[in-house]
Structures are given as C-alpha cells and as structure tokens.
Amino acid sequence: MAISVVMPALEIAQETGTLVAWRKKEGQQVVRGETLLEIETDKAVMEIEAPGDGVLVGVKVHEGAVVPVGQTIAWIVAPGEAIPAEAVPSTTTTPTATAPVQAAPNTTHQPVASVAKISPKARRLARERGVDIRNLRGSGSAGEIVAADVLSDAVQNTSPGVDVELLTSVGRLMAERTTQSWTTVPHFFLVREIDASAILAARQQLGPAIETINGVKLNHTDLLIALVARVLAKHPRLNSSWSDGSIRLNPEINIGVAMAVDGGAVAAVIHKADRTKLGEIAVQRRDLTERARAGRLRPSDISGATFTISNLGMYNVDAFSAIINPPQAAILAVGRIADRVVPVNRQPGIRPIMIVTLSCDHRVTDGAKAATFLNDVGEAFGEPEKRLI
Numbered sequence: 148m149a150i151s152v153v154m155p156a157l158e159i160a161q162e163t164g165t166l167v168a169w170r171k172k173e174g175q176q177v178v179r180g181e182t183l184l185e186i187e188t189d190k191a192v193m194e195i196e197a198p199g200d201g202v203l204v205g206v207k208v209h210e211g212a213v214v215p216v217g218q219t220i221a222w223i224v225a226p227g228e229a230i231p232a233e234a235v236p237s238t239t240t241t242p243t244a245t246a247p248v249q250a251a252p253n254t255t256h257q258p259v260a261s262v263a264k265i266s267p268k269a270r271r272l273a274r275e276r277g278v279d280i281r282n283l284r285g286s287g288s289a290g291e292i293v294a295a296d297v298l299s300d301a302v303q304n305t306s307p308g309v310d311v312e313l314l315t316s317v318g319r320l321m322a323e324r325t326t327q328s329w330t331t332v333p334h335f336f337l338v339r340e341i342d343a344s345a346i347l348a349a350r351q352q353l354g355p356a357i358e359t360i361n362g363v364k365l366n367h368t369d370l371l372i373a374l375v376a377r378v379l380a381k382h383p384r385l386n387s388s389w390s391d392g393s394i395r396l397n398p399e400i401n402i403g404v405a406m407a408v409d410g411g412a413v414a415a416v417i418h419k420a421d422r423t424k425l426g427e428i429a430v431q432r433r434d435l436t437e438r439a440r441a442g443r444l445r446p447s448d449i450s451g452a453t454f455t456i457s458n459l460g461m462y463n464v465d466a467f468s469a470i471i472n473p474p475q476a477a478i479l480a481v482g483r484i485a486d487r488v489v490p491v492n493r494q495p496g497i498r499p500i501m502i503v504t505l506s507c508d509h510r511v512t513d514g515a516k517a518a519t520f521l522n523d524v525g526e527a528f529g530e531p532e533k534r535l536i
Contacts (some may be wrong), residue, residue, distance in 0.1 A: 148225075149222050149223070149231045149439075150198050150199040150223040150224075151221075151313060152183065152194060152203065152221040152222065152223060152233075153217055153218060153219050153220065154208075154214040155216070156207075156217070156262040158517075160387075161265045162215065162293070163185065163213050163216060163293055163361065164186040164211070164214055164409065165186060165187040165211070165214075165462075166186055166208050166209070166220065167185040167186060167210065167211075168210055168213050169183070169186045169206070169210065170185065170507060171183055171186055171192075171197075171203050172271055173203055173205075173206045173221075174202060174203065175202070176201070176206065177197040177200065177201060177202070177223060177320050178197065178200065178213055178271065179196075179197055179200050180196050181197055182194045182195070183196060183203070184199075187441075187442075190391055193444055193445055193446050193448075195244075195359075197221065197223065199223050199397075200223070201223040201225050201226070202220070202223065202225070203221055203222075203223055203226055204222050204223070204224055205230050206220070206221045206229065207220050208220040208221070213286060213293060215266070215291070215497055220459040221526070227299060233318060237403075241455075241518045247496070248426050249486055258517060259283075262528065264290060264292065265280055265291060266291060266293050266294065269293050269297045271295045271413055273292075275339065276297065276298075278301050280292055280297070282300070283296050283297065283300055294319075316412040316452050317410045317413065319413040320411070321411040321412060324472070324473075325470045326451075327473070328472065328473050332473060332507040332508050332510075334470070334506055334508070334509070335506075335507055336468050336504055336505065336506055337504070337514070337517055337518055339521050339522075339525055340487075340489075341500070341503060341524075341529075342498050342500060342529065343484045343499045343501040344498060344499055345507075345528065345529050345530060346367060346501070346528055347468050347486070347499055347503070349363055349370060349535075350366070350367065350370060352532070353365060353425065353535075355359070355533070357425065357426040357429055359428040359458050361427070362430075363426075363429045363430050364429075365429050366429070366432075367433055367484070368404065368456070368458050368533055369425060369428050371456055371458065371479075371481060372402050372404065372420055372428050372432065373420065373425045373428050374457060374524070374527045374531055374534055375425070375454070375456060375527075376400050376421040376526050377481060377525060377527065377534055377535075378455060378524050379400050379421065379520075381515070381523065382520040382523070383396050383397075383517070384476070384512050384516055385454065385476055385507075385512060385516070385517065386400055386453050386476070386479050387476050387512075388453065388476060388511075389473035389474050389510050391438055391472055391481075391512050395474075397412065397453040399418065399419055399451070399452070400420055401416050401417065401418045401419065401420065401451045401452065401453045402416065402452065402453075402456060403416050403453075403454065403455035403472065404417065404432060404435070404455070404456055404458075406436060406440075408442070409529065411533055412474060413439055414452055414455050415432075415435035415444065415448050416449060416450065416452045417434075417435075418447075418451060421472045426533055435448055437461065444527065449523045452472065452474060452475065453471050454475060454476075454478070455475060455477075455478075456478070456479050457469045457478060457479070457480050457481065458481040459482065459483075460481055460482055460483035460501070462483075464482050465482045465483060465485065465502060466482040466503075467482070469506050470506065471502070471506050475508075476508045476512055477506060478505075478506045478523075479503055479504075479506075479507065480503065480504040480506065481501070481503050482501060482504075482517050484499045484500070485499065486498070487499075487500040501528075502510050503521070503524070
C-alpha cells in the first residue's frame, strides 16, 4: 500500500516548511527510519526519516520550495506497485498553482496570489501591520503569501532609506515566543550565590575517566544538567507545565539546554536526564551542540523539554534573568564561576562563586516551593559526586 510523504508539523503554529534537500532520489529504495529529506522550519534544518519501506516515487516538490504543512510531497510504494493516481500530473488540465504569473506592464506592484492564497499567520500579520496583501508577491510553493512576505514588505515600506536587518526564521520565532511569554506568563525570580568549589573539583576528578570512556570532555553544563535533573525528581511542580488553565505533571524530566545558533538560540533537549549517566549526558550535549551549529537538528532534538538551563558563564556574564519557555514552569539562568570575597568561618575568604537565577511561572509554583527547589540545587552543587552515584 502506497505511503504518502507529507510536509510534517514539527513546531507549534508551524504553517509551512522549506524543503532543503532530498537525501534519496526518485526511484531509489528507501528503508523505514533512514533519512529521507531535510526541511527547514523556524528553528533549524531538520532531518526527516522515511515513514516506511519501499521505492520513492511521485516527487512533487523540489529543493528550495516552501510547502504548507500536511501537503503530500512524494510517495513510497512497494516494488512493482502502481504510482497513486494523485501523484501523476494530469495531461488534460494545465496546472496553475505553480505556474509563474507575469506582472502587468507599467505596474509597480502586481499581486500574483489572490487574497484567498494567504496563510492565516500572514493574514494576521498583514492586518496588524497595515500591509496591503494585494500588493504582495507570494513566495509559497503554490504562490501563496506567507508570513515572511508580509514582514519583508512591512520593513521596506516603514523604513525607507534606512539599513534594516531582517530577522532569520530562528530570530523571528525567538522574538515572537519571548514576547508572548513575557506578556502572558507571570514571572518571578529567585537568585542565589553558590560556592562552586565542589563543581570544579568534580569536573577535575570525573573528567579524565569520562573522556577516556566516552571520548568527550566533561564541562560544567554537563554537571549542571545531571544535578538539576536529579533534584527535579524531588520537585515535580518545577517540572510541570501550564496547560489550558491547569497544571500538567510531566512524566519525564527532559532538560532543554539553550544553545546559540546563527540568528538566535534554540533549546536542544537531553531526554530523561535524571536517569542518564553523566558521561552519556556529555556525549549527547556535544552531539546536539555540533548539530545545532551546523543547522542539522532533528525533530526529537528540540521537542519535549520540561525544564531549561541557560548558561552564559562562558561569555563572562556574572548573572542574568532568563525568560521562561512556555509551557514549561521554570528556567535556570547560570552565570560564570568567579573568585569572590565571601565569609569563610566568620573570616573573609576567597571562593569560586556561581550566581544562578531561577525564573518561575507563578501560575504553576509559588515562592516557597521554588525556594526549596533552589536550596536543594545549591546542596546538590555542594556534593556533586555523591548525587551522581
């Protein structure tokens, strides 16, 4: 039985995806689970696996095309099986959806997509920004107007003669989601200074063995992921989500790790981090970092996070407050480890201090619960080797 290959929805509110590359050619044998194509969404370029075994046929969309979510772009059939009728172009009608439309002479702007050919998000943006959609040239696969067309026109018409940097798709999504979070989620913040002596010692003591066994250098973020995940197991409310007016207790502890990429940031996910050994966390973190920088994250790499850690210590940031990633309940912002003068046995002493800031959704948790969690995080950071056994 023929299996349709469709443009998948990999993100909330995703309307379209850009086909970056086919990893298999038409007529080639494919195996379920192997990489079939690459698509670009608002977050990154992702590898999409073949949904079944068979032969790739009826490829309708070529590289570079912007395709609506849910649209069939090819088929996988059994050897010798007939190609589905809908995969074969009609010889009696002339396709018009993808045919180029010539602009009328002596016209500055000529719409090439009817008002009906516009995505819901593009229509909303046009209404908010006062953009006349009749003057837009749609860049969608069927000539439809998409959100990027509206944003581009808005920038060009509101900033004549001014250099304007258009956001990447990742940057646009980050701007939209952080704005939504900041304006709809009731944030509150807790700050704590933590003596990082034990963290530094643990990295020195555990690092060589992990590098020998797993082939990866242990860093502070790896230790933070492992320790925070284990503390979350005792504080399920901090690992919860706000959903439709209620609190959802997540069955797994999946730690999102904020990573810088071109044009913005993404949160790659370490799944079941509370049950994952430190060395394996280090391997996964390294692999996710490499894929994020190369723009080759997979759907599973960025989905399912229940709590996020954002570490800017490597940029010499002392402390900062991070914006929550809905529907998560909290995010932990981590600053650098720096020597500071602090009381030691009632005398001034120098200790390596780390400042952490916990941002919380007040609908999900309160100050007392969050403070207890942060206190337990501080204790875990003070005895990391004991907590990781």
